[in-house]
Amino acid sequence: MGASNFVEGVDLAFKVIFGISFFFLIGITTVMLFFVFRFQRKRHPIARQIKDNNILEITWTVVPIILVLLMFYYGFVAFTPMRNVPKDAIPITVIGKMWFWTFEYEGSKQSPVLVVPLNKPVKLNLRSTDVIHSLYIPAFRIKEDVVPGKKNYLWFRPEQLGEYEILCSVYCGLRHSYMESKVRVIPEAEYLAWLKSLPEKSAEPEGLTILKKNACTGCHSIDGSKLVSSSFKSLYGKTEKVITNGVERSVVVDDDYIRASIYEPDKDVLVGYPKGLMKTYKGLVSENEIKKIIDYFKSIK
Numbered sequence: 001m002g003a004s005n006f007v008e009g010v011d012l013a014f015k016v017i018f019g020i021s022f023f024f025l026i027g028i029t030t031v032m033l034f035f036v037f038r039f040q041r042k043r044h045p046i047a048r049q050i051k052d053n054n055i056l057e058i059t060w061t062v063v064p065i066i067l068v069l070l071m072f073y074y075g076f077v078a079f080t081p082m083r084n085v086p087k088d089a090i091p092i093t094v095i096g097k098m099w100f101w102t103f104e105y106e107g108s109k110q111s112p113v114l115v116v117p118l119n120k121p122v123k124l125n126l127r128s129t130d131v132i133h134s135l136y137i138p139a140f141r142i143k144e145d146v147v148p149g150k151k152n153y154l155w156f157r158p159e160q161l162g163e164y165e166i167l168c169s170v171y172c173g174l175r176h177s178y179m180e181s182k183v184r185v186i187p188e189a190e191y192l193a194w195l196k197s198l199p200e201k202s203a204e205p206e207g208l209t210i211l212k213k214n215a216c217t218g219c220h221s222i223d224g225s226k227l228v229s230s231s232f233k234s235l236y237g238k239t240e241k242v243i244t245n246g247v248e249r250s251v252v253v254d255d256d257y258i259r260a261s262i263y264e265p266d267k268d269v270l271v272g273y274p275k276g277l278m279k280t281y282k283g284l285v286s287e288n289e290i291k292k293i294i295d296y297f298k299s300i301k
């Protein structure tokens, strides 16, 4: 028994295809080596033309047809149930975003990890807010692309308690390899209690929404951790070392500095970072939006 209802079928299809491929890899290589040895010019100086051989030709037509149909059959049998979602499946919306997964439960409850009850079918509605991602849960043998503007889905029934990896299997930018999460399979009673304790989606500060919309948070963290560039946490009011026109100087982060950093990122370049790393957001972020961003920075000082 595997971690999900699809493990058996997918593994069987894999073993059949792998088995047939392996048999032919060894078989063809062996025959090839034998021919090279047996029919080399030294042993076989004059080539001999072989006329038609009906038995041979029928064999090498019929046998491969049976083999490929066999591979098709096992793949088809494993794949069909993946697209037929049971009616009683628990709906969970998965949002893929550079570079994290969010799982939305009914009642606008959100979680960064996927928690599901044992032996209950779960339907994942896959949505992307930016680029193409792919939700991959190796232990469950499921993977499906998460495409912006498209409503994709997949489903599974977890059959073993435990914690399993969730990955993004489509290269989606700089921090693609960090785009991971966990699926936790727990008993139903525990799941219901967990769901109850899950907080409703809190209203996000407007400034943060603007930062996310412009993908600022892809390079600047809001929790103090270092991504591509400096973090927004405790930024406001901080003294930073910057290079202005080739001269190093200290500045206190205030409204003007933030405004300049968004509109002319190469004017004052933070020491330790190369010039040209960030593009200008002139025309993309309005003056009014900058005010909201500044309010948000002040709130995470």
Ligand SMILES: [Cu+2]
Pocket (backbone or CB within 6 Å): 096, 099, 132, 133, 134, 168, 169, 170, 171, 172, 176, 179
């Ligand atoms: Cu991704």
